[in-house]
Each structure stands twice: as structure tokens, then as C-alpha cells.
């Protein structure tokens with residue numbers, strides 16, 4: 001039993017410590033928690049004690065009720081004011097550290113969209129929600145947060161780092177952190193953003209500097225180096241197409257995308273279109289213009305470059321039985 005208690009660290013109510021911000025957040029949290037418990041017990045105790053002590057039977061002992069007492073008024077105003085100012089200054093110093101720009105070593109763009117996290121690195125490398133965000137340990141990292149204009153608000157939340165920041169359509173937000181230990185830490189979306197909000201989970205992989213640069217070199221330029229269909233499969237994962245589209249024939253928020261290329265697609269107005277390159281391009285760049293029958297206008301306009309679009313088209317060709325051209 002003692003062993004189990006020691007292992008579970010029952011006294012530790014906060015997530016594991018992964019960044020320098022724990023030095024602000026954790027002690028202040030525990031200070032306020034303990035203060036709240038002391039005040040609750042103290043005030044509640046006094047309330048019951050006085051109710052018992054001064055209940056009406058003893059009323060005659062205090063015929064004039066209570067009188068104004070200046071000293072008491074001043075004491076019970078000034079002490080709480082002191083406590084509140086103490087908390088304010090402590091919290092404010094932490095907030096300044098958590099929001100002020102640093103001499104960052106690395107800047108990473110995090111794009112939130114329904115229901116995906118995409119990570120873009122300084123050398124053009126990208127990583128998917130499944131692979132997570134890779135960062136070097138012990139270096140200040142600036143995170144630039146965004147979400148497409150046609151999307152909704154999300155929130156980038158890394159409990160182990162004690163950071164949470166909204167990603168808002170139409171503006172860039174920023175946050176930063178310095179990870180203190182290598183390891184993997186969960187990323188959550190902390191703003192309810194629809195059907196698959198709870199699956200909008202990823203991780204931060206904190207690695208040594210050497211490993212970080214090896215990862216960057218490895219992830220860079222895949223659009224140039226991989227065969228188009230292979231690169232397209234990566235783009236499909238990185239952009240989060242996979243959260244709405246299966247490639248195994250099962251409908252999700254969007255239609256499955258295997259066997260779509262070179263097929264005939266029926267739209268909501270009953271018309272039929274050929275799913276050729278132009279159709280795919282239009283589906284990605286302007287999804288509201290042609291709605292597939294049986295589905296809703298729920299596709300986000302994602303930031304897809306020309307090269308990425310070419311790769312996506314090559315990938316959709318490679319997984320369609322209707323397409324008889326080159327297959328990888």
C-alpha cells in the first residue's frame with residue numbers, strides 16, 4: 001500500500017513537469033489551493049461556532065448587539081488585500097515570463113484545423129498529427145498558431161508544459177516554451193470544435209539537439225525526393241485529410257477517397273461529374289462549389305500548395321481502381 005502511494009505520487013495533482021513554466025504555475029497553484037482550504041475551513045468553522053455561541057437563548061447576554069469596531073474592519077480588509085496583492089504580483093511575474101518574447105532558437109508554425117494539428121518547421125519540413133511536433137530540449141521555441149479562415153477556434157494545450165493558447169481564424173497567435181526533459185508529452189485541443197474534437201490529439205516529442213537536426217533533414221524536401229504518390233500520401237496525413245476521409249471505403253465526415261479518381265461522382269443537385277484532376281483541384285481549393293450527394297458542406301479550405309496538390313492527385317490516382325494510368 002505505501003509502495004503504491006509512493007508510486008502514484010498522490011500528493012502531486014498536476015501533470016508531469018515538462019517545461020520551465022512549471023516553476024511559476026505549480027507553486028502558485030498549490031499556494032492558492034492550500035490557502036483556499038485554510039480559508040474554507042476557517043470561515044466555515046467560525047460560522048458554525050458563532051451560530052452556536054450566539055444563538056437566541058443567549059441573546060440577553062448581548063442586549064445591544066455588536067458595535068462597530070474600526071480595528072477589526074481594518075485588519076480584515078488589509079490582510080486579504082495583502083494576500084491578493086501577493087498572488088497578483090506572483091502571477092503577473094509568471095505571466096510576463098510566459099508571454100514576453102525571448103531570443104528564440106526555433107520558430108514552428110502550428111496549424112490547427114478540424115480535426116488536425118499540422119507542424120511546419122523553419123527548413124520547410126512538416127510533420128503530421130500522428131507523428132507529432134518534434135522539438136529540441138532546453139531551447140526556447142516560439143510557436144506561431146493559426147487556423148484556416150473557413151475553420152473554427154481551436155486551442156493548443158500541452159498540460160506538461162503548462163501552456164494553452166487559442167488558434168483563431170483570421171489571426172496569428174503566439175506562445176513559447178522551453179522543454180526541460182526529453183520525452184513525449186500529449187497535445188490536446190482545448191476548445192470544443194465539433195464532431196471529432198476529442199480525437200484532435202497529438203504529442204510533443206522532445207529530443208536532443210542532434211536528433212532534432214537529423215529529424216529536420218529527414219523530413220525536409222519530401223515533395224521533391226519521394227515519388228509523387230508517396231509524397232501525396234504524406235501530404236494527405238499532414239494536412240489532416242485523413243480525419244474526414246478514409247481510404248478504405250468507409251464514409252466519415254467526408255466521402256472515402258479510394259476509388260474516386262476517374263469515377264463518376266453524383267453531386268447534391270443530382271448532376272454527375274467526372275472525377276478528374278480538375279475535379280480534385282476544385283474539391284480541395286473550393287470545396288463548397290460542388291457538394292457530393294449524401295454529404296454536407298463541411299470541408300475546410302486548407303492551405304495546399306501547387307506541389308502538394310500535384311502530389312495529392314498522384315496519391316488519389318494510386319488508390320483508385322478506376323484509374324488505369326501510371327501506378328506507383
Ligand SMILES: [Cu+2]
Nearest residue numbers: 154189193200
Ligand atoms: Cu480543435
